[in-house]
Amino acid sequence: MELIDRLDRELQSLDARNLRRRLRIVETPCAPQMRVDGRPLLAFCSNDYLGLAAHPRIVDALRDGAARYGAGSGASHLISGHTRAHALLEQRLAAFVAPHLESVRALYFGSGYMANLAVLTALAAPNNGDAAIFSESLNHASLIDGARLSRAAVQVYPHRDTGALATLLAASGAATKIVVTDSVFSMDGDLAPLPALLSLCERHGAWLMVDDAHGFGVLGAHGRGALEHFALRSPYLIYMGTLGKAAGVGGAFVAAHATVIEWLVQRARTYIYTTAAAPALAHALLASLDIIESAEGAARRAHLQMLIGQFKEALTLQRWQRLPSDTAIQPLVIGGNDAAVRVAAALHAQGLWVPAIRPPTVPPGTARLRITLSAAHTHDHVAQLAGALNQFESLLETEA
Ligand SMILES: *Cc1c(COP(=O)(O)O)cnc(C)c1O
Numbered sequence: 001m002e003l004i005d006r007l008d009r010e011l012q013s014l015d016a017r018n019l020r021r022r023l024r025i026v027e028t029p030c031a032p033q034m035r036v037d038g039r040p041l042l043a044f045c046s047n048d049y050l051g052l053a054a055h056p057r058i059v060d061a062l063r064d065g066a067a068r069y070g071a072g073s074g075a076s077h078l079i080s081g082h083t084r085a086h087a088l089l090e091q092r093l094a095a096f097v098a099p100h101l102e103s104v105r106a107l108y109f110g111s112g113y114m115a116n117l118a119v120l121t122a123l124a125a126p127n128n129g130d131a132a133i134f135s136e137s138l139n140h141a142s143l144i145d146g147a148r149l150s151r152a153a154v155q156v157y158p159h160r161d162t163g164a165l166a167t168l169l170a171a172s173g174a175a176t177k178i179v180v181t182d183s184v185f186s187m188d189g190d191l192a193p194l195p196a197l198l199s200l201c202e203r204h205g206a207w208l209m210v211d212d213a214h215g216f217g218v219l220g221a222h223g224r225g226a227l228e229h230f231a232l233r234s235p236y237l238i239y240m241g242t243l244g245k246a247a248g249v250g251g252a253f254v255a256a257h258a259t260v261i262e263w264l265v266q267r268a269r270t271y272i273y274t275t276a277a278a279p280a281l282a283h284a285l286l287a288s289l290d291i292i293e294s295a296e297g298a299a300r301r302a303h304l305q306m307l308i309g310q311f312k313e314a315l316t317l318q319r320w321q322r323l324p325s326d327t328a329i330q331p332l333v334i335g336g337n338d339a340a341v342r343v344a345a346a347l348h349a350q351g352l353w354v355p356a357i358r359p360p361t362v363p364p365g366t367a368r369l370r371i372t373l374s375a376a377h378t379h380d381h382v383a384q385l386a387g388a389l390n391q392f393e394s395l396l397e398t399e400a
Contacts, residue, residue: 029054041353051376052248065283073276081276089282100227102235105258112242112252113142118268120146132174136181169204177206183226184214189325217246300375314386340367
């Protein structure tokens with residue numbers, strides 16, 4: 001078949017450029033030590049920053065949720081799929097982030113991808129006045145897709161460049177302006193300058209939508225995320241937190257002024273036209289929030305912070321560039337695709353699992369190892385990884 005042949009040729013071209021990605025089969029729960037395709041590996045790839053994905057209390061709550069509510073929700077939220085578990089979770093999430101938002105309500109989504117599409121498409125919809133979206137250049141794919149799908153005018157501003165954003169906002173006559181940014185950039189690990197972005201938004205009457213996928217649960221003394229980290233509070237904020245990363249389960253939520261949330265319920269197609277997530281997931285997330293808010297959560301955050309410091313100090317790299325990140329995302333830029341793949345393979349041969357991230361996820365020429373640390377790692381795990389990286393940098397020929 002000609003159509004299949006064409007796809008085969010494209011796939012071969014991906015192979016030739018070392019851009020073909022492969023699925024690996026994980027046979028154990030998400031944890032530092034995993035069995036993958038039959039092999040034990042020490043993993044530095046998950047976004048399970050607090051080590052909650054296999055926490056016994058959360059697993060028990062998932063089982064309890066299934067006993068109470070069954071397996072599936074059976075319908076979308078607006079038909080009959082919105083259970084007590086979903087409603088309780090939304091109340092808990094709203095209360096948790098309430099110090100940072102005015103008149104807040106929260107809405108639970110099946111995934112962060114859908115939550116991001118919901119906010120951008122519903123708020124920038126043509127029937128909501130003419131809209132413009134100002135999008136940070138390193139934003140997550142789901143924000144890029146949401147902006148495209150909204151059909152609003154989209155202007156991309158350079159990474160962390162508040163001056164460029166100020167110029168764009170001043171020149172815009174749009175009735176609805178939405179500035180949208182990751183809080184922690186997922187492939188670089190650095191933070192958006194949220195205080196400066198928020199004051200720009202307040203001055204120009206623009207929404208500031210913050211995607212806190214990598215901050216929720218981790219940043220801030222109480223784990224409330226990037227808004228707590230920067231001590232921000234504003235009616236202009238729209239907050240998106242994911243619940244499959246630090247919270248260890250799945251799904252996501254949007255928190256904002258109750259009127260914004262009610263608008264999403266009425267208009268967001270990725271909320272309306274999809275089956276509600278299993279109620280047991282929402283029930284399990286209540287247990288996850290209990291832990292995030294408890295002394296155990298604080299201890300996990302403190303341990304993670306220690307591991308990040310240990311990792312940065314242990315590296316003695318000359319050629320590979322550690323990006324200036326203070327978060328659990330610690331990327332090492334290698335450069336070429338072949339080189340990055342070669343380093344990842346060498347680590348894998350030593351039993352260390354670190355993903356090589358290549359274009360189009362990152363710009364050409366900046367292929368990198370994306371190392372993620374978790375509170376479930378030990379100091380010994382981090383020492384092993386840093387030791388292997390220091391050793392391989394001198395052994396491997398990785399010039400592009
Ligand atoms: C993971 C991620 C998402 C998507 O969240 P899911 O719940 O995994 O769909 C959105 N934004 C950022 C920055 C992410 O890293």
